[in-house]
Amino acid sequence: MAKTINPFVVTGKIAPEYFCDRVSESARLIKSITNGNNMIIISPRRMGKTGLIQFCYDKPEISKAYYTFFIDILHTSSLREFTYLLGREIYETLLPRSRKMATLFIQTIKSISGKFGFDPITQLPTFNVELGDIERPEYTLDEIFQYLAHADKPCIVAIDEFQQIAKYPENNIEALLRTHIQRLDNCHFIFAGSERHMMQEMFVSSARPFYHSADMLELKAIPAEIYVPFVVCHFKQRNRTIAESDVEKVYALFQGHTYYIQKTFNESFADTPEGDECTLETIQTAIDNMIASNDTIFREILSNIPEKQKELLYAIAKDGEAERITSSEFIKRHSLTSASSVQSAAKKLLEKDLITEINKVFSVTDRLFAMWINKLYGSRGKCF
Numbered sequence: 001m002a003k004t005i006n007p008f009v010v011t012g013k014i015a016p017e018y019f020c021d022r023v024s025e026s027a028r029l030i031k032s033i034t035n036g037n038n039m040i041i042i043s044p045r046r047m048g049k050t051g052l053i054q055f056c057y058d059k060p061e062i063s064k065a066y067y068t069f070f071i072d073i074l075h076t077s078s079l080r081e082f083t084y085l086l087g088r089e090i091y092e093t094l095l096p097r098s099r100k101m102a103t104l105f106i107q108t109i110k111s112i113s114g115k116f117g118f119d120p121i122t123q124l125p126t127f128n129v130e131l132g133d134i135e136r137p138e139y140t141l142d143e144i145f146q147y148l149a150h151a152d153k154p155c156i157v158a159i160d161e162f163q164q165i166a167k168y169p170e171n172n173i174e175a176l177l178r179t180h181i182q183r184l185d186n187c188h189f190i191f192a193g194s195e196r197h198m199m200q201e202m203f204v205s206s207a208r209p210f211y212h213s214a215d216m217l218e219l220k221a222i223p224a225e226i227y228v229p230f231v232v233c234h235f236k237q238r239n240r241t242i243a244e245s246d247v248e249k250v251y252a253l254f255q256g257h258t259y260y261i262q263k264t265f266n267e268s269f270a271d272t273p274e275g276d277e278c279t280l281e282t283i284q285t286a287i288d289n290m291i292a293s294n295d296t297i298f299r300e301i302l303s304n305i306p307e308k309q310k311e312l313l314y315a316i317a318k319d320g321e322a323e324r325i326t327s328s329e330f331i332k333r334h335s336l337t338s339a340s341s342v343q344s345a346a347k348k349l350l351e352k353d354l355i356t357e358i359n360k361v362f363s364v365t366d367r368l369f370a371m372w373i374n375k376l377y378g379s380r381g382k383c384f
Contacts, residue, residue: 004274007234008266010259013058014051020230021222022052029056029190032215033156034065038181038189040203043219044356044365045194046259052219053158053190067101067155069093074161079170083137084129086157087112087144091127099124101152108147111140138176145180148187158190163198174202178209189214195353221256224248231265235278240269242278250283253383254367263290280384287383291372298372305354311336312345313364316355317373322362 009018029052032039041049050072057068071085087109095102106113106125115133116125134140148155165173181189191214193199203210221227228247235242247265254260267286272278302310315334316322324330325346326339336342346362349355356365364370371383 004238006266006269007238008231008262008269010262010266013054016055016058018234019051019055021226022048022055025052025217025219026056026059028217029053030059030061032217033188033190034061036188038191038214040199040214040216041190041192041219042196042199042216043192043194044196044257045353046257047194047219047221048258049192049194049219050160051258053160053192057156062156065154067094067097067151067153068158069155070158070160072160073164076164076168078137078168079141079173079176080131080134080137082165082168083141083144084131084134087134087140088127088129090144090147095124098152104150105147108150109140109143111136111143141176142180145184149184151186155187156190157187158192160192161194162191163193163195163202166198166202175209178213182213196356196358197350222258224251224256227251227256227261231261235269235272238269239274240272240276240278242268242272243280246278246280246283249280249384250287253287253371257367260290260368284383287371291368291375294368294372298369301354301369305352306348308337308341309345309348309354312342313349313354314373314377316362317364317370320363320370323360325362 007018009015029039029041033056041052043049050070053070056062057070062068069086069089071089073082073085076082076085091102091105094105102124106116112129112133115129117128118124119126148157165177181187191199191203191210202208203212203214203216205211228244228251231247232242232244250261250264254264264283264286267289268278268283271282271286305313311334312325315330315336316325318334322330326342328339330336331339331342346355346357350357353365354369355362364373
């Protein structure tokens with residue numbers, strides 16, 4: 001008996017039949033890139049940036065005409081790490097697709113070519129370069145861009161969490177990358193980021209090197225009128241039922257946040273036998289499990305936040321969406337110290353991407369984190 005595939009995918013590549021909407025966003029991204037532009041994608045973390053990029057990479061107009069690369073630099077902390085990741089991604093992506101280009105990579109990246117290993121079975125070099133082997137990252141990065149410039153097909157390079165480069169200790173990283181990128185006429189870039197204020201500053205400020213260098217796409221929540229039928233339909237196709245009103249409750253709870261909605265229904269679907277109905281109790285259990293599984297991570301985050309910042313974080317989490325946070329009403333209601341201390345704490349929390357500000361409305365960036373805070377320190381128990 002064939003195993004039923006869970007249609008609510010939360011990791012890895014998403015097949016087209018399980019990919020919800022993003023019709024206009026994917027069309028815009030493909031149009032921009034295939035017409036010689038670079039693209040900026042801004043959205044909260046886990047809203048679907050990676051899935052959108054991979055979905056577009058698989059489209060024939062991209063997959064047949066371009067070499068495509070994707071790196072996530074969130075965990076990097078230096079130019080050396082950035083260079084290492086980019087070099088490894090390019091080589092490992094090209095190796096199965098073009099031996100010619102893989103060989104050219106070794107010949108071009110002279111600064112580390114002597115560090116490559118060799119596979120006796122495939123008769124090809126292997127990228128077993130260590131991070132410490134990149135002794136002069138600026139030079140190696142220059143070689144990588146030279147290589148891209150001479151590729152036998154146009155290239156697309158997606159860099160996720162691009163705002164991370166602004167945190168590197170080296171000076172002028174933005175200017176260095178901008179200089180290399182603007183010289184390439186056969187390579188286009190997708191700069192994706194989740195820290196809105198940093199990404200906007202990098203690309204909108206006239207004082208920064210990447211000023212007005214790319215088209216901008218803000219990835220928002222998939223509309224409820226599209227997402228809700230998507231969920232109901234996939235339950236129905238697999239001989240299970242779920243009330244449309246219950247799906248709407250989950251959508252509202254997570255404010256359309258793609259990952260947490262998908263994760264909730266992934267687990268709810270797994271706990272609903274064929275022929276049965278997915279109840280609100282099943283959904284609540286799935287959310288409780290999700291909160292519990294993140295308990296250690298969330299406690300670690302709190303342990304590194306000063307008390308004044310915690311107080312404001314709790315206040316914003318309690319309100320859900322907080323306005324006029326320096327007003328006497330807000331400060332009094334949440335027993336905060338003063339407008340100046342709130343302003344200072346908000347600045348720090350924004351820098352850490354723990355809170356988000358849109359049109360002067362503040363919210364906890366991670367919706368599940370907000371729910372965990374309210375469950376631990378507030379009076380809220382059940383979600384529904």
